[in-house]
Amino acid sequence: MAARFLWKVAAMVERHRTGFLTISCAGLFGANLTFHILPEDTFRPLYQAWAKGKPVELPENVQHLFHEVLIEGRIQSGNRYRAFVVFSFHPVSAGLPWLPAGCLVGIPANFCDTTDDEHKIANHVVVIEGKEVDWESPEGLILKGTLTFSPEAQKFAIAREAMYLQNNGPLTRAVVAPVCLAGTYVCGVAIKQLLGLYSGPVLLRGLYNIAVLAVGLLGYCLSYDAVSQAVEYKADRSAASISTDFARGGVEFYNKILSQNKSFRALMGKSGEKIYAPNGNLSPTYWIRLKHAPYTSRRDSIINILNLPQA
Known part of the structure; x- marks a missing residue:
């Protein structure tokens, strides 16, 4: 019964494959942009910090720093x-600056x-592996230093996020999945026609489709990671x-992230060793996946900018 149902579904998809492909690509594109289309309703509730049952208000000095970054970075449509x-x-x-x-x-x-x-960081409660960090312990003192940044490092970190949005980074990432899906389908059909598999045994076509899906999934993983980096x-x-100043702040920011991750690795024990590499980079979740650029190489790229001769 189930086999007959799947056969009918496959036949229907085959008859309306262009429509299904269009709907699937549009659905993937929209799903990847969910956070960015309505950030107030989807993104903010997920990340909003709370204290005593109320959202934490952004301090005036940090708000001022944020506006300084927008002005100094010449962010287009800074009011957005x-x-x-x-x-x-x-x-x-x-979000995307050109969306409502x-x-x-x-x-x-x-x-x-x-x-x-730096002592103010001790007012924050940080729980790692179910235990509250003791800020006076040797590990706590090291972590405390990695969680405080100079104004220059803070400005770089904020500017990096603003530039990511201004450069349409979310849109670039969202395009990868539908492009890979469409490319996999078109290539699969073209090769199937070229090899004459449509007139061949059903089992052979099934094995071919599985192989195409596997190659397409692998291509998506590699493409997404490359684009993301x-x-x-x-x-x-x-x-x-x-x-x-922003460049120097960037070097400081990534140096502290690397030190921070080393502290987490030590505090978290075996689970920390799975997440963080000894040098402070994130360890790949799967052997073929590296979703984010290594912090060491990101820091080194900024050092190269600093070493360029000034005009």
């Missing part, structure tokens, strides 16, 4: 960008502190090119 406090340790962002909903940039609560008032490098270069 809004900031709020997030619970994560790194800035996050969503605009853009949201999430700024971590630890950005309210700087290297000049390229988008991240571009955002870093755009932020570091604003001024020398």
Whole structure:
């Protein structure tokens, strides 16, 4: 019964394959842009930091810093960008400046502190592997230093997110899945016709389809990771090119992220060893996947910008 139903579904898809392909590609594209189309309704509730049952308000000094970044970075349509406090340790962002909903940039609560008032970070409660971090322990003291940034490093981190949105990074990433799906389908059909498999045994066509799906999935993984890394490098270069101070802040930011990840690796034990490499980079979840550019190479690319002769 189930086999007959699947056969009918396959026959229907075959008859209306162009329509199904169009709907599938549009659905994938829309799903990947969900956070960016309505960031206030989808993205902000997910990342919003809360304290005593209320959303944490962005301090005035951080709000001022955010507007400075938009001005100094010459962000187009700067009035389309809004900031709020997030619970994560790194800035996050969503939206597209040319959409009606605009853009949201999430700024971590630890950005309210700087290297000049490092002791304030101890007011934050950080729980790792079910245990609250003791800020006075050797590991806690090291982690405390990695969670506080100079104003220059904070400005770079915020500028990087703003540049990512201005460069249409979310759109670039969202295009990969439908393009790979369409490419896999078109190539699969073309090769099937070329080899004359449509008139061949059903089993052979089934094995061929499975092989095409496997190759298509592998191609998507590799393509998405390559595009994602390229988008991240571009955002870093755009932020570091604003001024020398931003570039120096970028080097500091990534150095502290690497030190921060080393601290997490030590505090989390065996689970930390699976997530973080000894040098502080993120370990690949799967052997063929590297969704984000290594922090060491991102830092080195900014150092190369600093080493360029100034005009």
